Amino acid sequence: MSPTSSPPTSLAHADFAPGFRGTVLRGGDAGFDAARVVFNGRTADTPPALIAGCVDEDDVTAALRYASARDLPVAVRGGGHGADGHAMPAGALVLDLSGMREITVDPRTRTVGAQAGAVLGELDAATQEYGLVVPSGTVTTTGIAGLTLGGGIGHLMRRFGATVDNLLACEMITVDGRKVRADEMENPDLFWALRGGGGNFGVVTAFEYRAHALGPGVVSGQIVFPGEQAAAVLSKLHAFMADAPRELGLGTTLTVAPPLPGMPEEVHGKPVLILIPCHTGPRGEAEEIIGRLTALGTPVLDTVGPTTWLKTNSMLDAVVPYGRRTTVRGGYLATLGEAVVNTLVERLAAVPNAPGTMSTINVWSLGGAISEDVGEDATAFSRKGASWLWECAPVWTERVHDASFDEWAEATRSALSPYTLPNAYTNLTQDMGEAWRRGVFGSAAKYRRLAEVKAVWDPRNLLRHNKNITPAAGE
Ligand SMILES: Cc1cc2nc3c(=O)[nH]c(=O)nc-3n(C[C@H](O)[C@H](O)[C@H](O)COP(=O)(O)OP(=O)(O)OC[C@H]3O[C@@H](n4cnc5c(N)ncnc54)[C@H](O)[C@@H]3O)c2cc1C
Incomplete structure (x- = not known):
């Protein structure tokens, strides 16, 4: 039977997936438009066919059995x-897990269980109750599910590794509706693939993580340099971070300074470089090393100081509201040499100007735990050779500006391509096509292994609304 592309439009709610207890929404239903809002507002142009809001793993099972029996592709919203x-x-059957958000923390074993609809802010809040943290990403509204299945990077990656490096187990429902566990002992090949291979293999309903002691106090903030100093400061960062302790995380953002309270008026509307350090070690060491970081130029604003982990890991929320239009390109760099730095600065200068935009080129320092403590082949997530991650992420409001921001992002990718490694972090870029997908996990052997795992768990490729791994053909 050949797969159809959408659920039958005549389907009555009562007929959807026997036993399904959650909410079933389609076009015209109250709540449908609210349920389909996701971060990238471009999805608002083309609605899905049906959103099945799951309340528990039995709902996920019922929905997947329904889809599997009809050969329907399934999209998953975390x-x-x-x-x-x-x-x-557009036109898809969506399993919405945002109603499944329970988090349990065991301070004795320092392990955390989280349902797949939880978001990072909830994970941080629950773990900080016990002085613990699971290393994840930097914006509180990001889902733990997509982030974890792709890899998971953030302020703590140099100290504690990627999120997948701290993943102990997944509970997953297979596309034909069986509940399985994946960890180092049970279904280890699946567990390997789930640590970086994305939502290709089944619908994960819960994650189990290792947590670390942290906070509540850390030292963090933003150091803003005017655009004229950007190249000079950026070009000193590779040497600086090569000697930096793992307790120092560093993000950098090239952007046009928004007229926000606190941002000095002299740079409003002008290019700036923002350094975003987060130090999680002893206070004295933080002051010393961040002092040296600040002295790389003459900042117009320096907000770095003692604060809490929860404030640190939500400080970027304000600049990335839900529902705006976006596109993303990204990749890894081995170094931040002069040619790369000049390219970054030139690309910021070419950013389109439109109302309601917040376009950034972000560059994150890897190194430390994420680069040194886990072997390249130990997880599907690739980090081989990467010292830095760049990400070009324009955000705008009007559809009429789609083409100019797409062109800017694509031209930025093209300009950085001579320096960008073939492997990449799949979550911080758009899908760049079949050839890219074959290289993005770091080697042909890793892609082949992923394709083999895909063939075992989703041979009909029902989970294809993702950075898709084609099931390996049988012998
Ligand atoms: C503003 C912003 C900030 C970000 N910051 C960071 C950051 O600091 N660090 C970082 O590492 N990444 C970051 N990201 C990228 C982020 O990790 C990815 O966008 C990730 O896919 C988000 O997961 P989600 O569950 O929110 O997304 P969704 O769009 O809900 O899911 C993305 C994909 O994951 C799969 N998926 C989701 N849930 C499941 C599930 N339960 N089972 C199986 N498959 C599933 C599906 O294929 C789905 O299409 C950021 C993204 C944005 C937009």
């Missing part, structure tokens, strides 16, 4: 932050 908008594709 936190809705996916750059490609695969959580809410």
